[in-house]
Amino acid sequence: MADTKLAQFIATKKLNAARILAASHKLETLKVDDRRAKLARRDGKKEGAEKKEVSKPRSGRPVTPRAFAAALSGKAPISGPTKQRILRAINHILEQKKAEKVELKTLF
Numbered sequence: 001m002a003d004t005k006l007a008q009f010i011a012t013k014k015l016n017a018a019r020i021l022a023a024s025h026k027l028e029t030l031k032v033d034d035r036r037a038k039l040a041r042r043d044g045k046k047e048g049a050e051k052k053e054v055s056k057p058r059s060g061r062p063v064t065p066r067a068f069a070a071a072l073s074g075k076a077p078i079s080g081p082t083k084q085r086i087l088r089a090i091n092h093i094l095e096q097k098k099a100e101k102v103e104l105k106t107l108f
Contacts, residue, residue: 004074006046006107015093018069022062034058061105063089071108083108 010017011064025058033058070076083104091101 004063004072007072007074007104009107010072011097013094015090017072019062019093020089021065021068023092024085027088027092028058028062028085030058030059030060034060056079059085061085078108 001028008016037057059081061081063082067078067082067084071078071082087102087104087107090107094101
């Protein structure tokens with residue numbers, strides 16, 4: 001199983017795949033504030049004249065088990081946003097364990 005950089009990292013840090021998927025779901029789920037931000041952005045596009053600074057909402061798309069399995073095996077190409085979601089979930093778990101955050105280069 002440890003044939004990719006991601007799989008080796010998960011094995012050395014003793015991270016659970018189910019916990020990574022759960023953390024991704026928790027981080028990427030849309031909240032009320034995110035829906036308001038999307039609405040404000042849409043309303044700003046309709047008016048056209050005013051440019052408002054609106055914070056970027058969450059994607060609403062967590063890492064799927066299929067995408068995570070593809071990332072572990074390394075056989076299928078993985079999109080950039082999916083890599084970022086995996087990175088955010090792993091960094092969240094490492095932050096809870098009081099470990100240092102990692103960069104995308106160390107995982108992929």
